[in-house]
Amino acid sequence: MTHFSAVVLFALFASIVFGITQRETPRRMIRYGVYCFLLFVGSAIALSWIMYLIAR
Amino acid sequence: MATEENKSAAAGGGFVYLPLIAGWLVPGAGHFLLRKWGRGALLAASVLGMFVMGLAMHGKLYSGAHDVLDILGLVGDLGNGLLFIVSRALGLGADQVQITTGDYGTRFIVVAGLLNVIAAVDAHNLRTGRKK
Numbered sequence: 575m576t577h578f579s580a581v582v583l584f585a586l587f588a589s590i591v592f593g594i595t596q597r598e599t600p601r602r603m604i605r606y607g608v609y610c611f612l613l614f615v616g617s618a619i620a621l622s623w624i625m626y627l628i629a630r
Numbered sequence: 631m632a633t634e635e636n637k638s639a640a641a642g643g644g645f646v647y648l649p650l651i652a653g654w655l656v657p658g659a660g661h662f663l664l665r666k667w668g669r670g671a672l673l674a675a676s677v678l679g680m681f682v683m684g685l686a687m688h689g690k691l692y693s694g695a696h697d698v699l700d701i702l703g704l705v706g707d708l709g710n711g712l713l714f715i716v717s718r719a720l721g722l723g724a725d726q727v728q729i730t731t732g733d734y735g736t737r738f739i740v741v742a743g744l745l746n747v748i749a750a751v752d753a754h755n756l757r758t759g760r761k762k
Contacts, residue, residue: 575687575731577734580687580731580734583679583680583683584680584738584741586676587676587677587679587680587742587745588676588741588745590672590673590675590676591673591676591677591745591748591749592748594669594672594673594749594752595673595748595749595751595752598761598762
């Protein structure tokens with residue numbers, strides 16, 4: 575398993591739980607879950623690039 | 631926002647903390663008790679998936695508390711309920727993290743426990759009518 579696939583799976587599982595528990599209607603659950611997933615993965619990619627550029 | 635009528639209707643008979651305790655002991659069970667089959671199945675799959683992946687990555691199951699970080703890890707692990715207790719009894723999980731993915735696995739297990747607590751509290755909120 576690569577680091578990135580671990581991040582994606584972590585984001586997927588956490589986003590499902592966040593979506594279901596933090597919103598009341600199915601439509602809003604899905605929207606919030608997708609929002610959390612994109613934030614998780616996007617943050618990981620952005621932070622990875624920042625660390626890469628700092629380490630150069 | 632739930633109305634007072636909804637709250638009193640949802641809080642009908644029975645032990646009000648049952649979904650909370652069941653949800654903590656078995657991931658998704660709190661929602662199953664409330665007949666929220668789809669939500670319960672997704673929550674169970676997420677928590678169980680994360681826990682099993684943590685073990686598969688040779689993650690560590692905390693057994694004792696030697697410092698503050700160990701205490702926090704143990705509290706997170708305990709959130710998994712029976713999954714943690716049974717896994718400890720079967721001797722699953724690494725005692726020492728020796729490979730890189732083992733560190734990830736340890737975090738997966740802790741976060742699975744924390745997510746399970748959130749799911750159990752959600753079941754309690756559904757039971758009391760605080761959430762629809």
